[in-house]
Amino acid sequence: MNKTMKCIVKVSAGPGNLELWEKPIPSPGPGEVLVKVHLTAICGTDIHIKDWEEFAQKRMSPPTTIGHEFCGNIIEVGPGVSKERIGQLVSAESHIACHKCSLCLDGKENLCVNTKAIGVHVDGCFAEYVTIPSENAYVCNPAVSEENNAMLEPLGVAVHAATKVELGGKIVAITGCGPIGLMAATVAKKLGAAKVICVEPNSYRAEAAYKMGADLVLNPIGCDIVEEMKRECEGLGPDVVLEFSGNVGGIQAATKYIRAGGSIVVGGLPNREVPLNFTETFYRGVNLIGISGREMYHTWKVMKGLLDSGMDVSGCVSHILPMEEFDKAFELLASGQALKILLRP
Template identity: 45%
Template sequence: MKALVKKHAEPGLWLTEVPEPTIGPDEVLIKVLRTGICGTDLHIRKWDGWAQQTIRTPMTIGHEFVGEVVEIGSSVAEVNVGDLVSGEGHLVCGKCRNCLAGRRHLCRNTVGLGVNRDGAFAEYVSLPASNVWVHRVPVDLDVAAIFDPFGNAVHTALSFPLVGEDVLVTGAGPIGIMAAAVAKHAGARHVMITDVSPYRLDLARKVGVSLALDVSQHTIEEGQQKLGLREGFDVGLEMSGRPEALRSMIDNLTHGGKIAMLGLPAEEFAINWAKVVTSMITIKGIYGREMFETWYAMSVLLEGGLDLSPVITGRYPAEEFEAAFDEAAGGRCGKIILDWSNV
């Protein structure tokens, strides 16, 4: 079969022939239909410091996908041939304290699809049945392909109660925009999102944020004034990993405010811990999705009318992956989809 492979320990990716995966008794084989390009995939293609330390070559990459089940193992009962599925890309051990307690998203032995084992940028991918999410209601294939990053957004946005709250989102990348859309859909009063990219701020406006603020031109304090806030934001969703974003967020939260932080900083940085303490601010780190509570929430949000279509801005046949990756790396885009159905 054809797969997009990190074939050599150098910049680049290769569309090449690899063996079709085989499955064990607890696994399923999935015919991949669509995939989404993630920032992780861009790091692997670029072969930066993180990728050099993490990826063993050769490796089929990719973890955002939707496909059709074509084979099931002998012990699989809840997934059937013909099911339309997405996959939870964090494979857990099932034996550690957190796994045994049902907190699988906190497994310290997590293996990443497309990072630590062959991934979904291929004609077929295999997964444990316990990592498969069956789409029981109709869903657009492009949206189903990005359930993984959508899950990051939902996990972050729903970390704290939002009904009637004023929410600040720093970072208008695709996940930040999806988190802002979830917050608004879930009952937040005002949702303000910040970035320095006019293109991505325009995307955020399409999902119905209260205010999309260019922080290269305006301060968050000015945004507060435009929204008529007197005591600051109640909830912050930090999606950028930028030191200045978290510092500004802390400065603009009300006392007792709460921060969910998904943005991954490139290096350590200082914040005003005295402000965190004296304002009684809660900071919660977010990684991945809760298995599978977040997935239930995703499906219900879409059933309830949440529209993610503005976030998807590019679609390419899998054979045109170079152009797709170039657009994704350029930054003037939302989510980019690769179509594997005709490979």
């Protein structure tokens, strides 16, 4: 085996500053596994890191290898990890929980106050090899396609949102058709939603939403989305909104068109505060439900079941590029003419 590997490193603070580096292959520490990465995926988080937004400034101390969505095989284990894990095809829960804080002890590891994130606080998977805690290495089904297995982490966010409330037989609106919103359309259909209506202004993404299972895609620009949505939903609005746009106007509109007694599950993160009409929203019995990451490991179990029984979200992959072409990948993402981009180390 080579002693070094290629990896994409955030080399220093500030916008840009991503470089392809040659680094020593890490060895797994106590409780860790070493994974040979087969396929990895670019997430919105990686764009925040590249652009050096507040999220990254608060959490990172470069140089750090970025990336947290991947699949690969365990090739070595550290002290305390069973040798039986060697050879397993795995993906990773990107949040490393402390297991000591009150939230962890309460079974809410996804909300751990001491969370460390792969590819943010510790070196990530835009690399030929990555070390991760053994408990974060989730065993994949080799019969599921590599594209699906490389995207379990973001798919988990879609599944987490879609399983917060019952979707069977419901009219479900999905706001924002980035990769997670697109995956949520497929998940909602698989979970038995009667009708899935996506809200997305970008026509490239809207087209993808139809392929991913949307029954209808509404463009909120140039129409009264509140009226339009109600008209499509028996005059009452959708039963459930899965919000992934992070768009302030989009969220406000959702609180107006959601059916009385309905639920809005919030997965998108607006970059500013959202003024909300409490009376109009809560007097109508509307539930606002927040989600963060994936429940460890309940969401993973549900996701595994959905994929094992034939669900396929690979339709949200627009490009698979060699890892060396990461600059091109980020340019494509900025252009709006890309969905999920996978990188092959």
